[in-house]
Amino acid sequence: MTPRQPASIRQEGKVFPIAFAKGFITIVAATLILVVLCLVFAPSSVSSGALAGSLPFASVLAIVGLGQMLVVQQGGFDLSVAGGVSLSVVLVTHYPAGDDAQLLPAILIALGCALLIGVCNSLLVGYMRLNAIVATIGVNALIYGGVFAVSGGVPRITTDLLATIAGGSLFGIGNAVVFAAVALGVVALIMKKTVMGRRFEAVGASPALAATIGLPVRRYQMLAYVFAQLLYCLAGILIAGLTTQPTAFQGDPLLLPSVAVVVLGGTSLLGGRGFPVSTVIAALFLNQLSQFSYAVGVPYSAQTIIQALALGFGIGIHSIRLPNKNKKLSTHSNLEETNETYVS
C-alpha cells in the first residue's frame, strides 16, 4: 500500500485524542477551580513556602498513583502498595544506618526486593489466577513480615545524602518533584511511543481484542504488577529522604489515596485505558485540597470527608459516561438473534 496524503480524514476534524480528553479535562478543570479558590480564600496555601513544603509529598503520591494506575488499567487492584513503600523506606534507612556510603547498595537491595515482590504478585494473579485483592492482601502481609524482620518496628534516622537527594532542590524545584516528573515522563513515553507500551495500553483497553490479534494478554497484565512495585520502591526511597525518622508503616496512608488518584484521573476500576498525566494532576489536586482545607482552618477529620466527597464526585462523573461492563453478558456470541440481549 503506497502512503498517500491522508486528505479526507485529517482535515475533516482536528487531531485531538478524544479519549485522552475525557478524564483530563475534568481533573484539570477541578484543579484550576481549586487553585482559584486557594488564591481567593487561602492565599497562604499557594505561597511558595507552602508549595515547597507540600509538593514533595504530592510527588510521592503521584509516583505511587502511577504504579497503581498500571495495575488498575489492566483490570487489577494492588493492595500491596502499603507494604511495598514501607519496605523500601526501612531498607534504605536501616541498612545504611546513617552511613552515606551504604546508601547505594541499600537502594539496589530495595529495587531488587521490589522486583521480587512484583514478580510474586504477578505470578499469583497471572499464573495462579488468584483474585487480585486476595493475592495482594496476602503479599502485603508477607512484605510487612519483611519490614519487621529488617527494622524490628523501630524507626532509624535517614542518611544525610538521601535527605539531600530527596529533599534538595534543583533550580528552585524540589528534587522530589523532579523525580515525579521523570517517572511520569518515562511512563508516558513508554505508553505512547513504544510498541510494548502501545500493546500494554491495548491489552488494558480490551483484553478480548488483544487476544484476537495474538497478544499474550496475561503476560502484559503480569508486567503491570512488576512496574508498579518499582514505582512504589521509588516513592519509598523519596519518603525515606523527606522524613527524618520514618516509621515502619510509612506506606499505609498512601494505599487509599493511590486508588483515589487513579479513579480521579479517569481510569476505570474495571480496567481500560490508563491516564498517567491525569493521575499525576489528580495527585496534585488531592494534595492541594488538603492544603486548602488546612489553610482555611478545617480540621483533619473534615478534610478526609472532603476527600471522600471529591472521590465520590469524581467516580460519579466517570461512571455516568462509562457503560457498566459488569452487566455485560458473557461473550457467548452465537445467540440466536442479534437482539437477544435482555433489557434490564
Add this chain to the structure above:
Amino acid sequence: MPSDQTKTGATGSNSDIVLRLGTISKSFGRVAALSDVSVAFHAGEVHAVLGENGAGKSTLMNIIKGVFKPTRGQIEVMGKPIAAMTPEISASLGIAIAFQHPAVLSDLSVLENLRVALPDALFEGTSAQSVGRALLDGVGLHVPLEARADTLSVAQLALLEIAKALAIKPRVLILDEPTASLDQDATDMLFARIRDLVAAGTAVIYITHRMAEVRQIAQRVTVLRDGRKRGEALVRDVSDQDLLGMIVGRALGSTFPPKADETGREINLSVRHLSGPQFKDISFDVARGQILGVAGVAGNGQSELMRALAGLLPWQGEVELTGSVLTSQEILHKAAFMPSDRQAEGLASGLTIRENASLAALSGFARFGFVNRKRELEEVAATFQALAVKAPGIEAATASLSGGNQQKVVMARALLSQPGLIVADEPTQGVDVGARAEIYRILRDVSSKGTPVIVNSSDAAELEGLCDSVIVLSRGKVVATLTGADVTEAKIVAAAVSAGSHAEVRQDQVAAQRSGWRHFVQTDNAPVIPLAVVIVLLGLYGFSQNTHFLSAYNVANMLMLATALGFIAMGQNIALLLGGIDLSVGPLAGFMVVVASFFINDGQSGLMILAGFALMLAAGVGVGLINGVLIRFANFTPIAATLAMYIGLQGCSFLLRNGPDGYINSEVVAWITWEFGAIPVAFIVLVAVALGGEYLLRQRRLGWQLRAVGSNEESARRIGVHIDRMYILGYLGSALFTAMGAVMLMAQIGVGDPQQGVNYTLSSITAVVLGGTSLKGGRGTFIGTVMGAILLMEVLNAVAFLGLSQTWQYVFQGALILIAAVVYSTLRNRAAANP
C-alpha cells in the same frame, strides 16, 4: 401422533384461542425487528414458528414473556387484553418459557435451581426432594438433586431448563430450539411430553429451524422473515417446498462485486479433517481469488470453526496455507480475525480509531521498539482512505462512528497487519446497506490479490451474493458443500433446515449415585473440615509449647476477639456472595464505636444507652443503603463505592473525636463479655447467627436469590430475581452484621477511638477467603467464615503466646490467606476442568 389431537388443533375455533398477538411491532433503535405480526395460538395445539436467523422469532417470544415491550400492538390472553406484559404477569397467567440458553445458575445445586425459579406452592405438602425428583424424572434427567449445576452437560442443562418450564403446568409453553443440544432419546422423550401436554390442553409454541421437527410435532406453522409474518398454515396442508419458499427470498438491496472466474486456479488454503470444540471433521479448499462462505443455523459450530481458523481455539487436523502446514500458534499470527461482536472483541472503545487500526501492525512501524509516528499516521490514513472510512478525524473515538465505519476500522487493522488469511465472522452484522456493498468490495479485492477469505454469515442471501463456494454446517458437521451455480440462498437454507441429525450421545452423565461424602466435597461447606483440622492442630501445637495456650482465660480471650471479627466477616461474606465487596466494614465498625462512646457511658440513663445502640443500628442502615444505591443506581463499582465510603467514614470518626475518649459503660461491657465457662456467650450467639445464616442461604428463597445474583446476574434476572433489591438488601445485611461486630469491638476497646476498626476491612476479607468463599460471587458459607475468623485470631494469638516477633504475625497472616486462596482456586479449577 393420535389423530384426535390433530383434529382439535386443525378445527380449532376462535373460542379456544389462548393467546392472541395483534399487529405487534418492535424496533431496536432504528432497526425494525418485528413489523405488524398478528398470530393466534390455540389450546391443545403445537404451533411451530419457523424462520431464518434474525427473522424475529426470539424477539416475538420475549414480547410474549414480557421481557421486551412491543413498540406497537396488543397482546390478549384468554380474550383479555394485557396492557403491559411483564415477566411476573406472564408467569401468573401460566406462560412458561424454556430459553435456548438455559437460565441455570452454575453455583447452585440442581434442586436449588428448581426451587429458586419456581413458586413455593409447588413444593408444599411433600418433601422438596420428592417434588424435585419427580420434575427431573418427567424429563428423563437422571442426576443427583444435590449435584452442582456446573457439573451438568449442555444437554442436561437444557433438560433442566425444560423441567422448570413444565413444572408450573403452563397454559402456554414456549420452547425455544429445545432440541439443539439433545440426542435422539431425549428428543423422543421431549416430544412425548409435548404430546401429553397438548392432549391436556396446553398451547405449545415451538421455535425451530428444522423442518423435520415441524412435521414431527407441530399442527400449525407460522413463518417469519425479516420481522414480518410470511404465512401461516396447517402443517398437513403445506409442502416442504412451500415452507422453504416462505423462509427464503429476502430482499437484500445491496450489490455484490462480480465473483471469481472458476478456471483452474491453484488452491492456496486447504483444510483437512479439522475437529475442535463444537465442530468435527471439516474439510474444504479455497482457490486463489475465491471467497469461501460458512453457513448454517446459528449455533451449529460455525463461530467455533471461525475462531479455530483464526488460531483462537484449539483444533486437530491439518491446515495448509500457500504450501506450508501451520500449527494453531502459527495460524494465530498469520490470520486476521474480524469478530462478529465488534463491541466486545473487534474494537477497544478506550482507544482512538488510529490506535485501533494500527494495533496489529505496530512492530511494522517501529524501529528499536519505538513507533515511528509519521509512518503510522501515513499508513493508517492511507488505509482509511482506501477503505473510505468516514470519521470525524483519525483520532476519533470508535463510538462516534457508524456500524459500517467501525467495521471498516476492524478491516483496516486486518489489512495493515498484512495477513496470510482473513477470517470474517458476520462481517456485515449491524452494518447499513450502503456500507455492506463496500465491505463486499473490499473482501473481494483482498481475495483477488491472493489472500484467502473465509466468511461466516447467518444471512444465506449474503453468502449467495458474495461467495464462490459455501459449506453448510449442522451440529458441527459439513452437511453440504455448494460451489458455482449451486451457491444460492434456497440451496443453502434447504441444506441447513433439512438436516435432521441429532446431537451425538455425549452424555457424560453425572454418575447417578454418588456417595454423600463426594457430594459434601463439592459443596460450599467443604472447607469447614480442613479448617477445623488446622484449628485443632494449631491449638494442640500451642498447648505442647505452652500449656497456658489452651487455658480457659486464653481460649475465652481468643474467642472474644474472633467474635468481633466473625460478625464483621459475615457481613463481608454477604457482599462477596453477591459478587461485590465491602471495603467500608472496618471504618464503619470504628465509626459505630465512636458514636456509641457518646451515649453508652458510665452514669448515663438506660434510655441514653438504648439510644446509643439505636444510633449504631441507624448508622448501619444508612451506610448499607448508600452503598447499595451507589452501586446499583449511580453505576459505581462495588470497590469504588465502598472505598469512598471507607474514606468518608474515617473522616466522620475523626470529626466526632480527635483522639480516644468517652469510656464505655462498664456494666454494658460486662454484659457483652459475659462468659459461660471458657466460652463467651457472645461467641455462642455468633455461632447461632452463623447457623441461622447458613439455613437462610441453603434452604430459603432469600439465600438462593442472593447466591443466584452472585452466580450470574443475567440468569438471575431471567428467573425473576430483583437484582437491585438483592444488592441493597445485601449491603444492608453487610452493614448490620458489622453493627453486631461493632458492639463486640466496643466492649473490647472500651473507649471511642477514631483510629480503631479500620484494620477489620482487610482482616474480614482474609477470614472470608479462609472460609472458602469465592470472590467471584455465588459460592460461600457463613460457617466457614466464622471458622476463618477463629483461625486467624488463633494464629495471631499463638504468635504472641509463643513469644515470636511481630514479623511472624504478618508472615503467618499472609501465608495463611495465600495458601488458602491457592488451594481453593486449584481445587475449583480442577473440578471445573473434569466435572
